[in-house]
Amino acid sequence: MSAEIIDGFMIAKGYRERLALEVEKFVAEHGVRPVIRVLLVGDNPASLSYIKGKVKAAAEIGIDSEVLRYEPSITEAELLAEIERINQNPAIHGILVQLPLPKHIDEHKVGLAVDPMKDIDGFHPVNQGNSLAGNWCLESCTPKGVIALLDTIGCDLNGKKVVVIGRSNIVGKPVSVLALNRNATVTICHSRTQNLAEEARQADVLIVAIGQPKFVGADFVKPGAVVIDVGISRTAENKLVGDVDFDSVKEVAGWITPVPRGVGPMTIAMLMQNAFEAMTKQISEGAVSV
Numbered sequence: 096m097s098a099e100i101i102d103g104f105m106i107a108k109g110y111r112e113r114l115a116l117e118v119e120k121f122v123a124e125h126g127v128r129p130v131i132r133v134l135l136v137g138d139n140p141a142s143l144s145y146i147k148g149k150v151k152a153a154a155e156i157g158i159d160s161e162v163l164r165y166e167p168s169i170t171e172a173e174l175l176a177e178i179e180r181i182n183q184n185p186a187i188h189g190i191l192v193q194l195p196l197p198k199h200i201d202e203h204k205v206g207l208a209v210d211p212m213k214d215i216d217g218f219h220p221v222n223q224g225n226s227l228a229g230n231w232c233l234e235s236c237t238p239k240g241v242i243a244l245l246d247t248i249g250c251d252l253n254g255k256k257v258v259v260i261g262r263s264n265i266v267g268k269p270v271s272v273l274a275l276n277r278n279a280t281v282t283i284c285h286s287r288t289q290n291l292a293e294e295a296r297q298a299d300v301l302i303v304a305i306g307q308p309k310f311v312g313a314d315f316v317k318p319g320a321v322v323i324d325v326g327i328s329r330t331a332e333n334k335l336v337g338d339v340d341f342d343s344v345k346e347v348a349g350w351i352t353p354v355p356r357g358v359g360p361m362t363i364a365m366l367m368q369n370a371f372e373a374m375t376k377q378i379s380e381g382a383v384s385v
């Protein structure tokens with residue numbers, strides 16, 4: 096039996112379409128639409144391509160987005176001053192600083208500078224801490240997208256065994272917290288984990304985010320498990336591949352995400368969702384008048 100393919104592209108499209116309706120309704124009732132700014136330093140081709148996807152999604156949904164571009168020679172202090180200027184502008188609800196940044200700029204400092212209420216990436220320690228505490232926050236987009244995929248296929252995490260492979264601050268750790276907040280029993284595995292395949296085989300839901308092409312084979316997967324592949328790498332032939340060996344794992348898993356058209360499109364859909372949530376929160380807390 097071959098696994099059901101989780102079509103992240105179509106699911107993300109559904110989220111974007113529903114969000115577009117919500118935005119349209121909000122604009123009709125309140126006369127305000129979400130406004131975001133994407134800060135891009137330099138001209139990394141991968142960053143330019145990702146940003147194109149974000150700007151296109153924003154336009155389709157009715158979110159006002161603009162890319163603010165800076166020379167790679169911009170100093171850290173100048174970039175921090177730009178962020179502060181946008182933090183102070185009540186007409187802008189969301190800020191995203193595209194990563195990676197040039198080496199002379201400290202990404203951690205930049206992340207701390209973004210107003211947590213405008214942090215649509217959900218990277219600020221205030222948002223990550225609130226997520227850990229189970230409070231409302233702007234959640235990191237990729238982890239939020241993973242949970243949204245599971246919701247869409249009707250996978251209830253309550254009491255399930257979730258194994259996460261990878262412990263990065265942008266995916267592994269925050270997705271583990273979201274699964275825990277849904278009452279899953281969560282195991283976080285990483286490069287030092289012993290008997291990794293055996294740990295992974297315990298999972299009802301296996302989430303992989305390590306950035307190593309085709310690392311996870313069929314021997315990592317319990318028959319019928321849900322497998323979510325967050326990795327995206329480019330092969331020598333310029334093809335996108337995930338961390339999961341799709342062809343062999345799909346013969347064992349019950350459900351599986353492909354790469355591309357799996358988690359990637361969900362990240363962008365959730366970023367847009369966060370822009371809307373950031374705006375409504377700022378309005379309800381009186382930070383923005385309507």
Ligand SMILES: Nc1nc(=O)c2c([nH]1)NC[C@@H]1CN(c3ccc(C(=O)N[C@@H](CCC(=O)O)C(=O)O)cc3)C=[N+]21
Pocket residue numbers: 144145148191192193194195216236327335354355356357358359360361362363
């Ligand atoms: N501040 C910040 N926030 C980010 O969210 C952020 C970032 N920096 N830096 C780079 C990474 C990467 N990322 C992706 C988003 C969508 C796809 C995506 O939609 N991928 C398509 C394929 C796209 C293609 O064909 O190239 C897919 O998987 O189907 C991939 C990767 C967001 N990132």
